[in-house]
Amino acid sequence: MKKKFEKSDLPSEIPIFPLSNAIFFPKTLLPLNIFEPRYKQMTEHAVEGNKLIGMVQSNQSINLKGKAGIYNIGCVGYIEFQSNTPDGRYLINLKGISRFKIKKEIDTNNLYRKFLVDYKDFSSDFDAQNIRGINTLELIAKTKKLFEQYQLSTDWKIVEKVEPEQLINSLSMICPFTISEKQRLLETKDITDRNEVLNKIINFYVLGNNENNNNIH
Template structure:
């Protein structure tokens, strides 16, 4: 990747970051995630992040946990706020660009309503590097995607899809496809782009097969 003056070496990533728990929402390294922020505690979170290193960790609650303090999956992904707009009604529209995955080893108390995780970045050093070549069968993915998108009611610019680099396409599809939370987590925890691509293809093919058998509605 081209050098960004805000990029940090992996060994200089912070020991704690604010975390934003959202079920079914996935951020991956190099992915871009738009968010509409309106809860007071998360407005505080964005303000505090903008005043420091602009990093926010996206993490899923376990088992659809509810309430203000649900248990969290151990692994999340940190993103940098790379776009920010404030609306007239006081919401923040931001974009997070995925930087690196992290492991939650604990939490620290906060006074601003949001949660803050103690982070272990070890084992994810490759997230800051360019992805290697993706060896997935592109024609097989393209063919099943058209059926999957039709079944899910997702519109797509197929010319753009066909021209997208395969590694970036795998990242985008992993983030936007309406998989279940455990499936999203499995995609996040895949060790590299090739294992993620194979899992993505398997999930899409399974969904198409289930829908074709009349079982697709059970996924919603």
């Protein structure tokens, strides 16, 4: 059953699933294949509880306790769909609710990690956002060039039909950007800011590759 959340509905303590080079945003959907024992336990506990899981990008650092480093801003999602496979995996769909900022890690006896977080900097995630200065046709055209350069494919007929906010967020998720570039997109102030940053990053890739090709010829 789908659920609508307000900021006051979200808990200050959430389980965290660190994943390299993967981000998602409020109102977007993230399918996950859960097979590691610690994250299977996390999923089981979430399904039995409030069905909330926080996603963050892992980075290359190691903290003082020897645990893998993570970025301090992520997005919490609600398990809209969950199924079990014959070999013991979980297939889930997370629906993005709000970004959050990590305050500190909580010691538990669980296999997975849990953190104290707050949402105060991301009130706009709960509101309908007006996007200024977006040219969807131009953005899609540039993204097509980027995908061609990296020999990637997607269903452009579907892409061309989505609303501007979903378009910006979806392209931020699926484009072949670096971890730091994706994190930069996640940490933007609002959807208008994200649109500007997304266009700058795509321009860098497309124009940069064109310049290199011109130099070769």
